[in-house]
Amino acid sequence: MRILVVGAGAVGGYFGGRLAAAGRDVTFLVRAQRAEELKRTGLVIRSPRGDLTLRDVKTIQASDTAEPFDLIVLSCKAYSLDDAVKAFAPFVGPSTAILPLLNGMAHIDALKEKFDASQVLGGQCVIAATLNREREIVHLNDLHSITFGELAGGSSDRSRAIDEALQGAGFDVAASESILQxxxxxxxxxxxxxxxxxxxxxxxxxxxxxxxxxxxxxxxxxxxxxxxxxxxxxxxxxxxxxxxxxxxxxxxxxxxxxxxxxxxxxxxxxxxxxxxxxxxxxxxxxxxxxxxxxxxxxxxxxxxxxxxxxxx
Known part of the structure; x- marks a missing residue:
């Protein structure tokens, strides 16, 4: 499964970094400055669950071209959603699943207006993390989990495939049959x-x-x-x-x-x-x-x- 993580900040960088370290095919959609930082120092995670320095991080920028990804993980702030959507929209294909990890519900409405509603999953994460002055990801406690599911409820072949791709990457994952609740x-x-x-x-x-x-x-x-x-x-x-x-x-x-x-x-x-x-x-x-x-x-x-x- 080809996974695009939008951004390489505290949240996206943490989960995407763990996935990449576990051998998943992960690419980070970043701006030029962040791409240069990652090329120079790698993606660095400081965590009670284990530190990580990931070299040769795969990145892409909004102006680049690439085949559509299977899964897009979105973890931006709500006020950056419009810009994020414009950046990753070219990498969405007919079978791409979009997994937002934002809080609240307005982003779900916005994504369903922009893309086919069936492509949008429900999701949430639990983590406390920040970027320090060295642009390293600092994980502040032991909690690090992603919960996701189909907005219509229940399970599906797609959700089971995503669950399989996310499992075993060094953080907690749960596929929910009632994600909206x-x-x-x-x-x-x-x-x-x-x-x-x-x-x-x-x-x-x-x-x-x-x-x-x-x-x-x-x-x-x-x-x-x-x-x-x-x-x-x-x-x-x-x-x-x-x-x-x-x-x-x-x-x-x-x-x-x-x-x-x-x-x-x-x-x-x-x-x-x-x-x-x-x-x-x-x-x-x-x-x-x-x-x-x-x-x-x-x-x-x-x-x-x-x-x-x-x-x-």
Whole structure:
């Protein structure tokens, strides 16, 4: 199976690098500067699960020509999706499968509009990784997994073939027969975490130390669950019990990656993670004097974006 990984940053570089090291036929779609970096120093991963330096990395650029790939793995930020689609579109053929690892759901709609809907898979990943100053991929904890599946549910020859190609590459892989339910579950959790930690500009532990901190996190979780249920993906008490150990852990230093982006004065995915959740409905409408918690957090982040644009 010929695999194209779009980008060689923290997420795409990690999973693509592991796949390439395991002998899979992997090519990275990168810009000229990143291609030169990889040629000069190789693809370097620093990880508790084992370091890796991969030489002679196969790369391609958007202006190049190549036969269509069997699988395209997409792991860009939501605000870079349009540019990413333009870059990899020439490498999509009639039988190409597109596996996005973005959070939320708006990217699924966008990909289905651009390509044949049957070519788009559902997917998600769990990993904490970043690029350091040397442009090495630094894996920050033990978690590294990909879950994927057919958007229509169930299994297929295609999903089984992809599962076989991804297995045994040094990270966890699961083929799901209900990937949309799992994607919504992750979205609800991440939106709750992002809204809470960004609004307070604090970790989970610090929020819980505030007089009404727990109530606010509970409010966010309730609103996010309401949206999910409104769209046909209810999150029951088993889900609440599962995420509560993280969202209500006393003294926890956990923050959302979106807060780290805010603190670094970087671009954020406010529209994709919170704005689109609000747009999909399910939260009781409030008058202007009684904004829902989700709308309050979203407006907080949009004000941040406005300031960033003004100061750019």
């Amino acid at each position: 799992q994607m919504w579950a992750k979205w609800v959790f991440l939106a709750t975490l992002a809204a809470s930690t960004c609004l307070f500009r604090a970790s989970v532990g610090d929020i819980l130390a505030a007089p009404d901190g727990r109530r606010v996190i509970e409010g966010f979780l309730s609103e996010c669950r309401a949206v999910s249920a409104h769209n046909g993906y209810p999150m029951g008490e088993d889900f609440v019990a599962r995420v509560s150990g993280t969202l209500f852990a006393e003294g926890s230093p956990m923050t959302a990656s979106m807060l780290r982006d805010v603190e670094n004065r970087s671009r954020i995915e406010a529209d994709h993670i919170l704005g689109d959740l609000i747009r999909r409905g399910g939260v009781e409408q409030h008058n202007d004097a009684q904004l829902s918690l989700l709308r309050l957090a979203y407006n907080h982040l949009k004000a941040y974006e406005a300031r960033q644009a003004r100061e750019a």
